Amino acid sequence: MTRRFGGLIAVNEVSFDVTSGEIFGLIGPNGAGKTTMFNLMTGLTPPSSGNLTYEGRNITGLPPYKIAQMGLARTFQNIRLFGNLSALENVKISQHVHTGSGVWAGVLGLGKSKSEEQEVEHNAFELLELVGMGDKAQDKAKNFSYGDQRRLEIARALALKPKVLLLDEPAAGMNPNEKGALSDFIRMVREKFDLTVILIEHHVPLVMGLCDRIAVLNFGQLIALGNPSSVAHDPAVIEAYLGGDE
């Protein structure tokens, strides 16, 4: 896929496949085009050219909400929680696609809407427990620490019951303890929810230890693709990182 912003080519003919069930790392120096790649994959940014295929279907150009409905859920590098709402409401909101109450059913509590509402609340609490925020359910999202906000974003994405979870720098702003715990957490949710995980991360040890395969971007170009050890020894990667900002 390719994406240009004016004269800048943020993503330049990058092509890769992600296999169901794997943890796939997307790394590269700042400005390499990783977030743009995520935006292309989730429909937030339309590609300048290229195709996006998911489970054999061409989903290029679909709006974000349709892609989300198909099972791709993401977090944002620059946290985009519903800041004025409670943690609980944040996680309730992304169960939208798995519920069906219309205006009247919801307002009057008719039909299945009542049990549906209870289930939504139950699921939301369960997910908050899972990310260790069960006791903070009623607090406003914008008042949380960086680490908690990132965890809440993951809970919100999981509430979509995705098949693919895209995490954009989930460890950013976390302390070393939290970073360590994050690796185990990502493995755990992958098992528990049978997920494919695509991960953007700067923290090299975390990526190397966690990912099955890694793609390396530099200035919008895919410079390496493979398992962690082969990528780590790839001269182009070493060059990019030594010459870059790390």
Next chain:
Amino acid sequence: MPAGAFYGQDPTKQNELATYFPKETVNDFFNQYGFLIVQMMLQALLGLSTYLPLMAGQLSLASPGFYALGGYIAAVISTKVLPVSGMYPVQYLLLEMLIAGVASAVLAVIVGVPALRLRGIYLALATIAFVEILRVVSLNLEITGGAVGIFGIPQPFQNSLAYALLVLPLLLIVMFFVYRLERSRIGRAFIAIREDELAADAMGINPTYHKVLAFVMGAILAGIVGAISAHFLNTWNARQGTFDASINSLAYVLIGGSRTFVGPVMGGLILTALPEILRDLKDLRLIVNGLLLTIGAIYLPQGLITPELFKRGSGRKAGKK
């Protein structure tokens, strides 16, 4: 500030108010103030009609347009289609409200789908233009009575206060509706879009659908209120759906508070009553009125009523940290 804009809609009723005298009995008080009380509730409903699209983050000033449409529908039906001698049957009024609601919904879909592509202030401007277009059209159509408007709209109730029999239940029902909506799946989708449209989109919520839905809900309510108001005010003309009215209903939401439905209700009630309460100040009235609004806007930027106001009370009871 335009909160005084409702003067002059009906000279006879205005005089009724002017004969106010402090030593009245409670009964007389209600008779004297019947017009004002009902007007306050109608304006609270208009505040809610602006609040609904705002729930989904859409700053629409279109309510007076649908209000005008609803009023014309009621005026035409009651004077031309189903003219009745004597008291106008309330069932007919209910039928008018239904037709006004349906017509407003249809128009809202036609207008909303293209207009809601616009954001923020551009949407506000487009909706003002919509109100203005409707006004000019109504000035030039024969069926709406042109510049003169439609007179002698029949009365379904004995006096002004008796309209409360219809308007108060309507206000309570709509408040219940919005209260429940805010706690339901669709309401949560609205609020998610208000908070962060892009994130809501990425969480599987179709922004366009829900924005149009919220806009249509506001339009239906404004149309229904218009149908009642046409009878209540006895005459209907192109001065009903104006830029002034747009600003009024926006003021209800901004001064009352835009983050809970209680805000626009309080805003509508208070801002409609305020010029009346300040009546004794005579000419100073409008200045004091404007001053109070300005002070309110500066010191209560979130409006009078915020969701935290309720949370604080209930949070303490629940013994939260």
